[in-house]
Amino acid sequence: MVNKKRKSSIPKAVVLDRSGGAGVQKKKIGGDKGKGKLVPIRAESEESDFDDVAPAMQFDEDSDLGIGGGVEEVEEFEEFEEDEENDGGAQDADSFISDADSDEDEEYSDDSGSGDFDTKVAKGMERLEQLKAEAAEEQHAATMSEKRHVFTKRPEEGGDDEEEEEAEEDADMLENIPLAERQDRVQETLRVLDNVASQREGDHSRDEYLSILKDDLIAIYDYSEWLIGKLMDLFPPRELFEFLETNEKQRPITIRVNTLKTSRRDLVQALTRKGMNIDKTGAWCNVGLQIFESDVAVGSTAEYLAGHYLVQSASSFLPVLALDVGENMRILDMAAAPGGKTTHIAQNMKNTGFLMANDVSAERLIALRGNVLRMGITNCAITNYNGVGMERVMVGFDRVLLDAPCTGLGVISRDPRIKATKTEHDVVLCSQLQKKLLLSAIDCCKVGGFIVYSTCSILVEENELAVDYALKHRNVRIVDTDLPFGRPGMTKFRKNRMHSTLSLSRRYYPHIFNMDGFYVCKLEKLANGENKDSLWFKEKVPKGKKEKRKSEPGLPAPPAKVIKRKKMESEPEAVEQPKKKGLTIKETKPAEKRSRWKRKSQKDKEKKKLAKATKSVTTDKKPASAVKKTSSPKAATKKAAKPAKKASKKKTKK
Amino acid sequence: MRPLTEEESKTLFKKLDKYIGGNTRFLVDRKDDEWVFRLHNKKVWYLRTATEKLAGNVAQQNLLGAGVCFGRFTHNGKFKLGITCLDFLAQFAQNKFWVKPNQEQAFLFGNNVTRAGLGRITEGTAKHQGVIVLNMADVPIGFGVTARSTLECRKLESAQVALFHEADIGEYIRREEQLI
Numbered sequence: 001m002v003n004k005k006r007k008s009s010i011p012k013a014v015v016l017d018r019s020g021g022a023g024v025q026k027k028k029i030g031g032d033k034g035k036g037k038l039v040p041i042r043a044e045s046e047e048s049d050f051d052d053v054a055p056a057m058q059f060d061e062d063s064d065l066g067i068g069g070g071v072e073e074v075e076e077f078e079e080f081e082e083d084e085e086n087d088g089g090a091q092d093a094d095s096f097i098s099d100a101d102s103d104e105d106e107e108y109s110d111d112s113g114s115g116d117f118d119t120k121v122a123k124g125m126e127r128l129e130q131l132k133a134e135a136a137e138e139q140h141a142a143t144m145s146e147k148r149h150v151f152t153k154r155p156e157e158g159g160d161d162e163e164e165e166e167a168e169e170d171a172d173m174l175e176n177i178p179l180a181e182r183q184d185r186v187q188e189t190l191r192v193l194d195n196v197a198s199q200r201e202g203d204h205s206r207d208e209y210l211s212i213l214k215d216d217l218i219a220i221y222d223y224s225e226w227l228i229g230k231l232m233d234l235f236p237p238r239e240l241f242e243f244l245e246t247n248e249k250q251r252p253i254t255i256r257v258n259t260l261k262t263s264r265r266d267l268v269q270a271l272t273r274k275g276m277n278i279d280k281t282g283a284w285c286n287v288g289l290q291i292f293e294s295d296v297a298v299g300s301t302a303e304y305l306a307g308h309y310l311v312q313s314a315s316s317f318l319p320v321l322a323l324d325v326g327e328n329m330r331i332l333d334m335a336a337a338p339g340g341k342t343t344h345i346a347q348n349m350k351n352t353g354f355l356m357a358n359d360v361s362a363e364r365l366i367a368l369r370g371n372v373l374r375m376g377i378t379n380c381a382i383t384n385y386n387g388v389g390m391e392r393v394m395v396g397f398d399r400v401l402l403d404a405p406c407t408g409l410g411v412i413s414r415d416p417r418i419k420a421t422k423t424e425h426d427v428v429l430c431s432q433l434q435k436k437l438l439l440s441a442i443d444c445c446k447v448g449g450f451i452v453y454s455t456c457s458i459l460v461e462e463n464e465l466a467v468d469y470a471l472k473h474r475n476v477r478i479v480d481t482d483l484p485f486g487r488p489g490m491t492k493f494r495k496n497r498m499h500s501t502l503s504l505s506r507r508y509y510p511h512i513f514n515m516d517g518f519y520v521c522k523l524e525k526l527a528n529g530e531n532k533d534s535l536w537f538k539e540k541v542p543k544g545k546k547e548k549r550k551s552e553p554g555l556p557a558p559p560a561k562v563i564k565r566k567k568m569e570s571e572p573e574a575v576e577q578p579k580k581k582g583l584t585i586k587e588t589k590p591a592e593k594r595s596r597w598k599r600k601s602q603k604d605k606e607k608k609k610l611a612k613a614t615k616s617v618t619t620d621k622k623p624a625s626a627v628k629k630t631s632s633p634k635a636a637t638k639k640a641a642k643p644a645k646k647a648s649k650k651k652t653k654k
Numbered sequence: 655m656r657p658l659t660e661e662e663s664k665t666l667f668k669k670l671d672k673y674i675g676g677n678t679r680f681l682v683d684r685k686d687d688e689w690v691f692r693l694h695n696k697k698v699w700y701l702r703t704a705t706e707k708l709a710g711n712v713a714q715q716n717l718l719g720a721g722v723c724f725g726r727f728t729h730n731g732k733f734k735l736g737i738t739c740l741d742f743l744a745q746f747a748q749n750k751f752w753v754k755p756n757q758e759q760a761f762l763f764g765n766n767v768t769r770a771g772l773g774r775i776t777e778g779t780a781k782h783q784g785v786i787v788l789n790m791a792d793v794p795i796g797f798g799v800t801a802r803s804t805l806e807c808r809k810l811e812s813a814q815v816a817l818f819h820e821a822d823i824g825e826y827i828r829r830e831e832q833l834i
Contacts, residue, residue, distance in 0.1 A: 302762070303793070367830065369719070374826050378700075393711055394711040
């Protein structure tokens with residue numbers, strides 16, 4: 001009986017969680033437990049049946065998304081969160097877990113309590129009748145709840161009219177499906193995508209569900225198709241939904257105290273007197289304040305005009321924290337306008353040293369100048385150069401900050417137009433510019449200095465790939481940002497394989513940290529010029545091979561670069577190598593050597609033939625012969641000399 | 655960036671004297687570091703010599719400025735003081751004028767202050783004397799020129815002007831492009 005019911009095409013829990021997907025854990029257990037409205041009792045009994053079969057299903061979501069870690073972080077920075085959902089979700093999840101346990105206990109206690117066989121049978125019969133009744137109800141409910149299915153609009157027909165239905169679906173896309181219906185469908189699709197194999201209707205594939213999800217998300221949130229596609233590459237479905245939801249809301253307003261003119265305590269007092277509901281940001285930043293409510297406009301109080309604070313998003317504190325600014329330094333800010341980070345650097349320098357604030361746009365420099373002058377900064381020079389080519393103006397900076405221009409996909413909540421206007425072409429242009437700027441930034445820096453690269457985007461093309469490019473073309477290495485939180489950068493993304501140290505860079509997302517999407521990476525300059533013996537290349541050499549070579553006696557140290565075939569003569573490399581575009585792991589040999597080498601391989605072949613013919617003792621392998629130093633012109637003398645040499649070689653080896 | 659000529663220096667210090675009197679020597683001869691006045695694109699900048707040296711790497715067209723901007727020289731050679739040097743002048747100011755909260759916003763919009771808005775004033779302020787304007791929380795909010803001396807101010811009617819507005823910190827928003 002029970003088995004029959006399970007095989008029915010109606011999905012396990014027709015009852016939907018109406019929470020709107022706010023808390024993930026909430027959803028997971030709610031869906032199974034039937035916290036929805038239709039028939040709670042049935043759902044509970046179903047749940048207990050299914051426990052035997054697929055207990056693992058309940059824990060799938062955690063592993064998929066790593067939300068466990070996310071929830072922790074959410075709780076840490078409660079001060080940020082005005083979103084009740086996140087907090088509520090976490091709390092509710094706890095309560096859900098406890099509910100589940102208690103319910104299960106009750107049910108199992110019933111079964112195990114009675115010892116009598118008759119009573120057991122009686123109970124079993126009761127149960128059967130109950131289930132029959134419930135099955136009938138379910139059928140009824142199924143017909144009622146048509147729109148909750150993702151694919152079907154009519155009662156289930158086992159996927160025969162799949163194409164027709166999909167065609168209908170497509171037609172429906174063009175028509176106006178009401179927003180609520182789309183949202184429901186999104187929730188249902190997400191639920192199915194959690195475990196497609198068991199949850200899907202008929203034979204619909206995961207891709208089909210994803211495409212439906214994509215269409216719905218485009219319709220609900222007004223994103224362009226290309227952009228949703230990009231985001232689907234970045235995030236798993238549930239996280240994507242969280243991200244999109246978070247982008248619809250504003251991040252809290254944060255300000256940064258100007259320690260050159262006032263202290264945080266004084267400013268809090270002054271502003272609360274003016275009628276602002278203000279509080280400190282977390283312990284990670286001691287100059288940040290968060291504004292919950294305000295009677296007066298935040299950007300035009302007397303304190304603001306006097307330069308006591310600046311309105312700045314919380315994520316913009318991060319690159320300056322990573323930069324590790326000290327007094328009496330020379331610092332360059334390559335894309336400084338409108339000046340939030342510049343002024344932060346200057347206050348950390350305490351007006352000592354020299355700060356060069358540069359921006360390519362003369363219009364935005366007006367804002368930069370205004371901010372710099374208002375905040376009382378005296379060690380700053382404001383310049384109007386293109387960042388690309390800055391090394392021709394001035395070099396030798398202790399620190400360089402590059403907050404590169406980007407597509408701004410992390411700050412969609414501030415500027416909703418990005419959803420529709422950004423295209424692939426924008427990403428290509430931006431990423432090209434970012435790479436050029438980053439190389440210039442590295443060139444401007446002194447050896448041993450630090451460069452911090454940051455963007456307000458979440459795309460890999462603009463973040464990790466730009467830094468990876470720099471690693472290939474300059475003598476730099478990534479160092480730890482020393483930031484107290486943040487998701488590690490990606491080392492693998494789709495077809496791209498990037499350097500392993502990119503995990504030291506940090507990514508920030510609005511739906512996890514409640515701050516703008518951001519990326520920060522800190523680089524240390526190892527040497528001037530383009531890379532030759534850069535760490536990146538050295539990392540590529542398999543460690544085993546290198547050690548082997550070093551252990552061979554009587555030979556000079558092998559070169560740093562890897563060559564597929566082992567060298568004949570380990571000659572010292574020339575210091576200045578010819579420039580080549582892109583990577584060259586293979587060593588470039590002049591023409592003469594190559595011909596010599598070919599001759600040697602020919603010789604080897606002859607040698608082999610000889611060996612076979614004469615049945616020599618030595619079991620000759622190519623490498624052993626290849627390592628020989630001398631190269632006699634005549635083959636005959638060589639052949640004669642070879643056995644003797646081989647013998648001697650063997651002795652030295654052993 | 656070039657040093658000021660004799661004439662230009664005279665004009666500048668004459669103007670500064672109006673506001674901070676004999677304390678101009680504190681600007682020129684500083685014990686902690688050597689600070690200088692320099693001219694760049696008709697604007698007067700006040701900065702350390704070290705900063706000036708490094709700013710020398712930048713081409714004239716590309717440099718917007720370095721250090722603190724004190725003001726600009728007009729076409730006819732007169733010096734107009736800008737709001738951006740307020741901090742420096744405020745610390746050396748000899749005559750101060752406190753504005754009441756009721757007229758503080760009005761002043762920040764560029765209006766003159768009447769007798770009704772006069773909170774406090776330094777004793778012995780002359781007529782048409784350059785003063786630093788502060789709000790009642792002792793935050794400097796601009797420059798002005800007194801309309802009457804201290805004694806005369808007491809006899810003014812509430813609607814009569816007590817202070818002529820010269821520069822205020824509201825200009826950072828109102829006149830961002832023309833910020834000197």
